[in-house]
Amino acid sequence: xxxxxxxxxxxxLLILMLITLFLLSSLSATAQELTNSxxxxxxxxxxxxxxxxxxxxTAIRTAPVYQDFMGVTLGMDxxxxxxxxxxxRDKGERQDFFVFSDSQSAQIVYDDQGKVIVISADYVGKDxxxxxxxxxxxxVVQAKQxxxxxxxxxxxxxxxxxxxxxxxxxxxIVTVTMQKI
Numbered sequence: 001x002x003x004x005x006x007x008x009x010x011x012x013l014l015i016l017m018l019i020t021l022f023l024l025s026s027l028s029a030t031a032q033e034l035t036n037s038x039x040x041x042x043x044x045x046x047x048x049x050x051x052x053x054x055x056x057x058t059a060i061r062t063a064p065v066y067q068d069f070m071g072v073t074l075g076m077d078x079x080x081x082x083x084x085x086x087x088x089r090d091k092g093e094r095q096d097f098f099v100f101s102d103s104q105s106a107q108i109v110y111d112d113q114g115k116v117i118v119i120s121a122d123y124v125g126k127d128x129x130x131x132x133x134x135x136x137x138x139x140v141v142q143a144k145q146x147x148x149x150x151x152x153x154x155x156x157x158x159x160x161x162x163x164x165x166x167x168x169x170x171x172x173i174v175t176v177t178m179q180k181i
Contacts, residue, residue: 064155065138066131066162066178069106069119074160074180078114103127123174130174136164147172156181 067073072081082088082096085106090097098106103125109118123130133141133149141151146168154161165175 062138062155064153064158064160064162066136066176069121069176069178072108072116072119074116074119074178076116078108078110078116081108081116101129104129117180118177119179120175120177123176125171130166130172131176133164133166136162136176144168154181 071084078096082091085098085108087098087100088096089099089105094110096108096110098108100106104121104123106119106121108116109120111117133139133151137151137153139153141149141164143149143166147166148168149164149166152161152163160178160180163175163177163179165177167173
């Protein structure tokens, strides 16, 4: 029992750290977008690049590849989520924690009306249950030298972003997160 509680606490701490990482990277991306936006505005004002757009300055207008987790989608009601996933470990007013196996869990966050605003799924180890970056983001993502991966893709027209993160090491943790914009 103590081992399970320790794993649960470690998982929660890891999830909190990953969410913090996602938020920090999101802020960094927003700052970069604002810088790019200001540069575009300045260029247009001087007439240098009025007709030219670079891909990094254009919002992604493709449909998201990753649209649900085990049938749970953003905007879904909390009771519907609990009925669909059934492996509720910890129930809260604004957040639920589900454990499906020793290697798979999920955290669902709700807004004030009990609607899903964040879906974060964790996969531990190399047992093959974790989705590939391609199946989540729709593109190949180059791993860093240590084997870790992090990529966030925004879908403004769909109203959310999707992030894929994999830690380095022999027992990597893959986290796939969808969050309402």
